[in-house]
Amino acid sequence: MHSSLGVAVIGVGMVGRAHAAGFRTAPTLYGPGLPDVRLVAVADADPALAGDAARRFGYARAETTWQAVAEADDIDVVSVAVANPLHREIVEGLLAAGKHVLCEKPLAPSVADAEAMVAAAAAADSIAAVGFTFRRSPAIAAVREQLASGALGSLVHLDAHYWCDYAVDPTGPMSWRYRGGPGSGALADIGSHLVDLVELLGGPLASVRGATMGTTITERAVPLGAVVGHAKAELSDVRQAVENEDTVSFSATYASGSTATVTASRAAFGHANSLGFSLFATDGAASFDLDRPGEVLVADRSTPAATSGFRTVPVGPAHPYLTGGLPMDFPGVGYGQNDLFSFQARALLEQVAGLENLPPCPPLSAGLHNLRVLRAVVESAHAHGREVALQPVPPHALATTS
Amino acid sequence: MHSSLGVAVIGVGMVGRAHAAGFRTAPTLYGPGLPDVRLVAVADADPALAGDAARRFGYARAETTWQAVAEADDIDVVSVAVANPLHREIVEGLLAAGKHVLCEKPLAPSVADAEAMVAAAAAADSIAAVGFTFRRSPAIAAVREQLASGALGSLVHLDAHYWCDYAVDPTGPMSWRYRGGPGSGALADIGSHLVDLVELLGGPLASVRGATMGTTITERAVPLGAVVGHAKAELSDVRQAVENEDTVSFSATYASGSTATVTASRAAFGHANSLGFSLFATDGAASFDLDRPGEVLVADRSTPAATSGFRTVPVGPAHPYLTGGLPMDFPGVGYGQNDLFSFQARALLEQVAGLENLPPCPPLSAGLHNLRVLRAVVESAHAHGREVALQPVPPHALATTS
Amino acid sequence: MHSSLGVAVIGVGMVGRAHAAGFRTAPTLYGPGLPDVRLVAVADADPALAGDAARRFGYARAETTWQAVAEADDIDVVSVAVANPLHREIVEGLLAAGKHVLCEKPLAPSVADAEAMVAAAAAADSIAAVGFTFRRSPAIAAVREQLASGALGSLVHLDAHYWCDYAVDPTGPMSWRYRGGPGSGALADIGSHLVDLVELLGGPLASVRGATMGTTITERAVPLGAVVGHAKAELSDVRQAVENEDTVSFSATYASGSTATVTASRAAFGHANSLGFSLFATDGAASFDLDRPGEVLVADRSTPAATSGFRTVPVGPAHPYLTGGLPMDFPGVGYGQNDLFSFQARALLEQVAGLENLPPCPPLSAGLHNLRVLRAVVESAHAHGREVALQPVPPHALATTS
Amino acid sequence: MHSSLGVAVIGVGMVGRAHAAGFRTAPTLYGPGLPDVRLVAVADADPALAGDAARRFGYARAETTWQAVAEADDIDVVSVAVANPLHREIVEGLLAAGKHVLCEKPLAPSVADAEAMVAAAAAADSIAAVGFTFRRSPAIAAVREQLASGALGSLVHLDAHYWCDYAVDPTGPMSWRYRGGPGSGALADIGSHLVDLVELLGGPLASVRGATMGTTITERAVPLGAVVGHAKAELSDVRQAVENEDTVSFSATYASGSTATVTASRAAFGHANSLGFSLFATDGAASFDLDRPGEVLVADRSTPAATSGFRTVPVGPAHPYLTGGLPMDFPGVGYGQNDLFSFQARALLEQVAGLENLPPCPPLSAGLHNLRVLRAVVESAHAHGREVALQPVPPHALATTS
Numbered sequence A, B, C, D: 001m002h003s004s005l006g007v008a009v010i011g012v013g014m015v016g017r018a019h020a021a022g023f024r025t026a027p028t029l030y031g032p033g034l035p036d037v038r039l040v041a042v043a044d045a046d047p048a049l050a051g052d053a054a055r056r057f058g059y060a061r062a063e064t065t066w067q068a069v070a071e072a073d074d075i076d077v078v079s080v081a082v083a084n085p086l087h088r089e090i091v092e093g094l095l096a097a098g099k100h101v102l103c104e105k106p107l108a109p110s111v112a113d114a115e116a117m118v119a120a121a122a123a124a125d126s127i128a129a130v131g132f133t134f135r136r137s138p139a140i141a142a143v144r145e146q147l148a149s150g151a152l153g154s155l156v157h158l159d160a161h162y163w164c165d166y167a168v169d170p171t172g173p174m175s176w177r178y179r180g181g182p183g184s185g186a187l188a189d190i191g192s193h194l195v196d197l198v199e200l201l202g203g204p205l206a207s208v209r210g211a212t213m214g215t216t217i218t219e220r221a222v223p224l225g226a227v228v229g230h231a232k233a234e235l236s237d238v239r240q241a242v243e244n245e246d247t248v249s250f251s252a253t254y255a256s257g258s259t260a261t262v263t264a265s266r267a268a269f270g271h272a273n274s275l276g277f278s279l280f281a282t283d284g285a286a287s288f289d290l291d292r293p294g295e296v297l298v299a300d301r302s303t304p305a306a307t308s309g310f311r312t313v314p315v316g317p318a319h320p321y322l323t324g325g326l327p328m329d330f331p332g333v334g335y336g337q338n339d340l341f342s343f344q345a346r347a348l349l350e351q352v353a354g355l356e357n358l359p360p361c362p363p364l365s366a367g368l369h370n371l372r373v374l375r376a377v378v379e380s381a382h383a384h385g386r387e388v389a390l391q392p393v394p395p396h397a398l399a400t401t402s
Helices: A014-028 A047-057 A066-071 A084-096 A111-123 A138-148 A186-202 A337-353 A364-382 B014-028 B047-057 B066-071 B084-096 B111-123 B138-148 B186-202 B337-353 B364-382 C014-028 C047-057 C066-071 C084-096 C111-123 C138-148 C186-202 C337-353 C364-382 D014-028 D047-057 D066-071 D084-096 D111-123 D138-148 D186-202 D337-353 D364-382
Strands: A004-010 A036-043 A061-063 A077-080 A100-104 A128-131 A155-164 A205-214 A219-223 A235-241 A247-254 A259-265 A273-281 A284-289 A295-300 A310-314 B004-010 B036-043 B061-063 B077-080 B100-104 B128-131 B155-164 B205-214 B219-223 B235-241 B247-254 B259-265 B273-281 B284-289 B295-300 B310-314 C004-010 C036-043 C061-063 C077-080 C100-103 C128-130 C155-164 C205-214 C219-223 C235-241 C247-254 C259-265 C273-281 C284-289 C295-300 C310-314 D004-010 D036-043 D061-063 D077-080 D100-104 D128-131 D155-164 D205-214 D219-223 D235-241 D247-254 D259-265 D273-281 D284-289 D295-300 D310-314
Touching (some): A014 A047, A014 A077, A014 A337, A014 D014, A036 A066, A047 D014, A066 A084, A077 A084, A100 A337, A111 A128, A128 A337, A138 A186, A155 B155, A205 B247, A247 B155, A247 B247, A247 B259, A259 B155, B004 B014, B004 B066, B014 B036, B014 C014, B014 C047, B077 B337, B138 B284, B186 B205, B186 B259, B247 B364, C047 C061, C077 C084, C077 C337, C138 C186, C155 D247, C155 D259, C186 C247, C186 C273, C247 C364, C259 D247, C259 D259, D014 D337, D036 D047, D036 D066, D077 D084, D084 D100, D084 D111, D128 D337, D138 D186, D186 D205, D205 D364, D247 D364
Parallel strands (some): A004 A036, A100 A128, B004 B036, B036 B061, B077 B100, C004 C077, C036 C061, C155 C259, D036 D061, D077 D100, D100 D128, D155 D259
Antiparallel strands (some): A205 A247, A205 B205, A247 A259, B155 B273, B205 B247, B219 B235, B273 B284, B284 B295, B295 B310, B310 D310, C155 C273, C219 C235, C247 C259, C284 C295, D219 D235, D273 D284
């Protein structure tokens, strides 16, 4: 048990900022219990970005290398939110230095890298977790509970999508998002979250099949300066080919025999951030879309026949993420995606402190498995849709969040 | 040009009744123009059912054989709404007798049968059409128009489903719906409509892949008496195996290169009759669900950025199906699935009379092509999801309804 | 018990056409039981309109006076769908001639006229009913049943609206709708339906208060020719003042002590035909909008706390209007406003034939009471919102439809 | 210009906690610009509550009197979130001590008290604001902008409601919420927010009429201990009468001549926190409900006729509350009611620091005017719904937030 916890964030792009804010808010959730939290450092290769983030989010200092974080004695817990080719080196270095680590998804560019990271985590004494933030959605967690409790019976089919429109504008700038081979586009960026959701709800997948991948906008202009997040940019005359997929779809079979259909697109006109699903089971059904993060639709056998129908359930204080989790916490009070990072940060700090309130963060092995599914999707696409089997996963490898 | 048109309906189960009502209502739509319509006969192997239907829907006589219809001199137009193994013989017989024929989908149990029917139609002088009734949905037609006009740009991806719950109750009786091999279940019954919708919106498919098929309720009790439609029944002690799929899913690639994901299920808890889709294109997007038949969601580039979003478009009198198509025809007046049969009957009668108001009914070749897609889905499922190519279709084979 | 029933419709504008179609469809609902129905005559002062309607809806002859209908021996049942200043004379004449009469709402331009009509009905042997068509909405009837059964507890408050946009266009032509004093505008045209709905759901009102009335478009151009329904028209240069209200609102107190707020507008931008309400009671709540005629929202104490919420209930075959009421009648099959006229026509024919299936049509006294409420609203508006008490109504005067 | 700002919160019930969290988060919004913010003190008569809140939200010290806050040299800005009978004394004391003050609504139990507070504010050099938090809703602000810009034309009618269910449970404990005369119940608690919303959207009201007030649950059991927020409690055997209204409704006329209907209830079954409205104007319409805080519905003349309809506009980065206002700030990222307190705290700190980014907080005179409207509603209810005129308000008295 620590007497206080020092935290740091590496990478202060859009997602890194959300981590930085999450650690700041985490101690304000759920009342007393947590050791003191010290906001020690943010690190970014760009010193101006690092300095601004440190000031804005109240971190004591700004660094420009991850090594400075690894070497610091006053830091216990670190979020890694940089481009994923850098994940392995940084996570291995932080673990070697005895830090607790939360690494953004997808874990690494290759399964081999991810396997090495899992091995490093196994050899370390500290916590090594992957940031599947949507597991912290009170709404998604509520659906998972309904399924896990058996209230809905056995899953029959799940139809899931993650539709964004950040790549729908042909005049949007070329960026790292559009580089790398097939599978490194929508599949890695948003499909990674989606695959985790698919398995969170229905359990481990046994195989995928029927994958398709398409690119709508095949080249883009290189911007004149740095771009953070999905911001607009001034463009140069240089155009480069988009190297990866805008849209991906596949079917999957769960180890349980149930089925799923999955689509992810970053070129889905009109859908700013639509992560959603409809599932039906033997005794019920449920739907969710991030467009309306505060509600889930649920149908089951509990209602009188004459007035049965899907219930629009406002996610509320019956759930640990909201009971005591926000200053105002009655039903209908609402929450946003930034709050998920606060819940995630709180869960990690509780794990480090040996507390038990929120479900723990999923281990790196969940990130490795996720990567194997993504790779199988790419293989299936290359093999004209043929089924690609996945190696079985022991339950603990995916962990659980409720 | 006929001076009057005599009509008949063969088969008076649930769908046959809808045809019978459709012909009765058809002349009341769109004001004058149509020749007089005589409601001559309904035919059903069950004389009691035939008699009741004739009385209820105002047909002059009830018959118990299709031959009686084929031989009648006072009948010009016939709807065929019997079990699909009977389609070929009846349609060929009616065409040989010079009748205009509207045959329910799916056209036949086998592609070979359907090919024979198409050949018979080619040799006949009369109209031979297939009943893809949902083409008559004002909402679906409105989306098709938006796509066809280019207002939404090029299709990127279509996600379509047909979810029903008529097979969700394990105590529901065994029936013809649950007999026949893989592909004769949800795929033939509701998937057939869905495939037609998928091609109506995005054009001909080039291939399917990744098919999965599953059966949730694997055996059912044989009922003690006849069952019409989806009615409840008293059950015997005899249980029989369900021979075909409750749920089917697949991916598809259009000839244009766009993609689609498709799921159909008759065991979709909570979904009474949910035929729907979400599509996104390069300049817009649209969604529809039969749960809300009077509205479509449309997004495009026409709205100011600060207030852009999906528009809930109430389908109204801007569309031929509603302008003059119902006694009260202002926006928001609503319509139901029974009205689609009236529109379909009207379109057929107009075709026979040589009028041009509603889009004509699709030819039998559209039903043949539909069957080929269904067969390809079954093949893909058997081949572990591998892609199955479809033979190219000349545009006129699918016809058009707007 | 008649051996056959002859029907006629007086007035073939938009609403008259719906009546004409309703009688044609009525015998096709609910299977055998009804005597034969003969479609005898439509009458309209405009012979061309009358002739077209007779042809379109299959009535044997067209007349140009109501007297011709009253005098005809082969007519038993008559719908009156003309401008309401003509109602009294026609209804009295028809009743005197022994016809069964269904009169459109509002019953008359004045309470005195309506009282005379009720007196005439009391003296007659035949049925005299008023056409509150929305009582035939399966959705509204389903909510009424929930309330009447006590499943929702006691009503606390009802918020009801009828928002249309037929008067939102400043270039729409001057017409009879815009003539007459305060109360003859939105209040009479659509508020009349709304008041009936308010009392159908919550019982008789004891008083109204706080009425406001406003006119958005204060003058309109006179059209160059006749206009049917809400159609566009060519305009002359002559402009006339709009004499009545576009928008009206008021509060009301039920005899039970519950309260209601009510707004009606014909100038409600974007709302084609939005008749709706939200009500909450001590043990439940419900909402409906005609925008989505096939569903009601219901919340009550039947669901588990963790997943409670408003249920989107698809109105279906659990209800008499749909069980056997349409050729295809499973849940989710949908229906439109034209179907309500078929249900209403069927109910009237059943009443005449002494059958009991659908709830009977409300008597003229319900139309009289309705008019008294409308008049009280006008009085309250004139008296700066002061409460205006209504005379108590014996329950049978409002009748019941379930 | 201060070199740093010390803040304090008086009262740490549910709303006080939201203020405390708001000040903590405020500096993390919108990047650099703000002086350093020091979280100095929370004060509450209950020392345990005060201590817990200080620890949880990171305030340097806990106090048990407001005077300790007033006297502290290191405090510049104070939120007052105690029961409203205490507001006047505390606000006057804080202003006298030179503090900037944000006082919760309703400003005071009486208009006289509020007038005294406004006078005190006029005499003070510091900022004195009232906490109409919903003005900070990005969605509500977006609708206001549409109206203010003229994009929707002139307002015709507004229908607004605030429906909560915190008083729907008859076994909920007696509390301060249920004490005080008519007008101190739902009207003061939630109606106060609603009236501010009504005027924010449509401008100052000229009169109210037709008010009704009702109490559903007329007595409640006294709890055995202290209760914070809407929590459950153990009950004693002592029952007390509920002294104020559960539900209130009224009509209103704007100074512009437009009309509004308004209902507020704390006993609205099924509605956890539903603050919403539908408005229509001469060229457009809009709707919102806090149930779905991230979206507004907008219709206007910008869309093609064939696909016009209400747009579901996801509130996003086009708006100052979101552009830079949250760590992740792309469209669809979502926000909750707690975020509104952060935006409000940020706006207040910017005002104190002389910055211009967010709209300033409304002055105490807005709270006084709000109270006058509430009092007029009570008067109208007592006078059988008769109209009660409001004294005209100079525009600056209501201030503006965009």
